[in-house]
Amino acid sequence: MISRPEKLSVYWERTALEMKNIGAGSLAIVAIIAVFQGAVTTLQIAYQLISPLVANPVIGSIVSDSSMLELAPTITCLVLAGKVGSHIASEIGTMKVSEQIDALEIMGINSNAFVALPKIIAGVVMVPCLIVISILLSNLGGIFAGSASGILTADEFIQGARESFLPFNLAFSLIKAFVYAFIITSVSSYHGYQTSGGALEVGHSSTKAVVYSAVLILFSDYLLTQLLL
Amino acid sequence: MIELTNLKKSFDGVEVLKGISTKFEPGKINLIIGASGGGKSVLMKCMVGLLKPTEGNVLYDNRDFHKLDNKEIRDVRREIGMLFQGNALFDSYTVEENIEFPLKMFTEMSPAERIDRVNFCLEQVHLEGVNSKYPAEISGGMKKRVGIARAIALDIKYLFCDEPNSGLDPVTSRVIDQLLEEITKEFQMTTVINTHDMKTVFDIGDQIIYMYEGNKWWEGKKSDVRHSNNEELQAFINASYFE
Numbered sequence: 001m002i003s004r005p006e007k008l009s010v011y012w013e014r015t016a017l018e019m020k021n022i023g024a025g026s027l028a029i030v031a032i033i034a035v036f037q038g039a040v041t042t043l044q045i046a047y048q049l050i051s052p053l054v055a056n057p058v059i060g061s062i063v064s065d066s067s068m069l070e071l072a073p074t075i076t077c078l079v080l081a082g083k084v085g086s087h088i089a090s091e092i093g094t095m096k097v098s099e100q101i102d103a104l105e106i107m108g109i110n111s112n113a114f115v116a117l118p119k120i121i122a123g124v125v126m127v128p129c130l131i132v133i134s135i136l137l138s139n140l141g142g143i144f145a146g147s148a149s150g151i152l153t154a155d156e157f158i159q160g161a162r163e164s165f166l167p168f169n170l171a172f173s174l175i176k177a178f179v180y181a182f183i184i185t186s187v188s189s190y191h192g193y194q195t196s197g198g199a200l201e202v203g204h205s206s207t208k209a210v211v212y213s214a215v216l217i218l219f220s221d222y223l224l225t226q227l228l229l
Numbered sequence: 230m231i232e233l234t235n236l237k238k239s240f241d242g243v244e245v246l247k248g249i250s251t252k253f254e255p256g257k258i259n260l261i262i263g264a265s266g267g268g269k270s271v272l273m274k275c276m277v278g279l280l281k282p283t284e285g286n287v288l289y290d291n292r293d294f295h296k297l298d299n300k301e302i303r304d305v306r307r308e309i310g311m312l313f314q315g316n317a318l319f320d321s322y323t324v325e326e327n328i329e330f331p332l333k334m335f336t337e338m339s340p341a342e343r344i345d346r347v348n349f350c351l352e353q354v355h356l357e358g359v360n361s362k363y364p365a366e367i368s369g370g371m372k373k374r375v376g377i378a379r380a381i382a383l384d385i386k387y388l389f390c391d392e393p394n395s396g397l398d399p400v401t402s403r404v405i406d407q408l409l410e411e412i413t414k415e416f417q418m419t420t421v422i423n424t425h426d427m428k429t430v431f432d433i434g435d436q437i438i439y440m441y442e443g444n445k446w447w448e449g450k451k452s453d454v455r456h457s458n459n460e461e462l463q464a465f466i467n468a469s470y471f472e
Binding site (some may be wrong): 094 | 278279302303304305306307309310313314315317318319320330331332333334335464
């Protein structure tokens with residue numbers, strides 16, 4: 001389906017543009033989700049663990065670990081499936097129904113490679129970066145919520161997070177991000193490419209891309225957790 | 230020259246093209262006319278390789294297009310330009326970037342040389358000063374011209390146009406027709422146009438093929454069209470004048 005690119009410089013330009021769209025374009029939504037996710041998780045963990053026998057830093061360690069292992073990669077990528085996935089599917093779908101894909105083919109360009117490959121590469125590079133940012137901001141959200149509500153101090157949160165930190169957890173999180181990024185970009189490109197008809201079908205492809213990506217993310221979440229943890 | 234021999238195409242057992250054989254000569258405007266559903270678009274898609282014929286051959290200067298390997302197909306495709314009914318300009322690129330795109334992909338030209346070529350192509354289609362505009366910012370007629378400029382950016386030998394006048398007012402339609410004629414004669418291209426605009430037929434057509442229910446129903450010169458005793462062709466021409 002995807003063959004050797006005709007001219008690498010053009011592909012590199014397109015990949016850089018897609019990296020900007022996927023990375024910088026998603027930064028705001030990822031940051032908002034991460035901060036609130038960390039804040040809410042901190043408050044909920046504190047609510048469930050109120051006991052004189054549980055030290056405050058434990059809250060920090062639970063929030064930090066759950067952000068890294070599950071919340072940051074999975075929740076963020078489910079949101080990215082909606083934002084990035086629908087954008088990719090509708091962009092390629094529109095190119096398909098407006099004959100832009102045919103124009104590429106007639107020029108002798110492998111349209112699959114030209115349209116999908118830069119998006120897939122950009123996704124698998126940028127989504128893990130977004131997940132790292134999401135983990136950091138999630139912890140900051142937790143620190144803020146803990147301090148503001150008087151549940152635990154910033155130092156206690158950081159102490160808990162540092163004590164429970166395992167480099168493998170970060171690696172696991174990045175593996176998940178890489179796999180989810182591939183799912184989002186490839187599934188959405190596929191559905192965009194399968195579009196035929198008009199505006200209505202572009203909408204259908206976009207919806208399908210989001211639904212299939214989300215289901216596959218959840219399925220691979222279970223599979224990766226079972227295999228790697 | 231493009232030669233078609235016994236070209237057939239079926240979809241789910243329904244034969245849409247029923248054995249088309251003809252020749253399209255260089256330096257001439259070859260028109261395929263006929264009512265919607267007559268097989269014109271399928272014929273053109275088979276010729277440019279967007280559809281694979283069920284049977285038959287498409288020969289580009291004796292190169293059997295559908296029997297070539299991938300590399301050879303790409304080589305032939307680089308000699309083909311196409312103007313689409315909906316223009317198919319890349320929305321996210323400016324006019325200049327649209328025309329520059331094939332040059333960037335397939336030539337080793339420097340950026341300055343590419344821009345010179347873009348401007349040359351824009352001059353050929355009598356369109357200047359729109360380099361930095363996006364397709365959404367220009368009129369339908371201008372989009373057609375940009376489509377033609379992009380099609381001729383590389384030194385192509387074969388130009389295909391699918392309904393070049395669709396959606397255009399009569400004045401702009403004539404301008405596009407004249408442009409296609411000028412370019413065909415100047416660069417000695419083999420131009421094939423799908424149309425049901427009879428004005429185009431009588432203005433610029435050299436060789437006319439009338440498609441009816443998947444068959445090549447009539448073929449001849451434009452001077453013969455009016456005098457043909459083919460009933461379906463005459464009915465099509467008469468209906469066109471009452472559109």
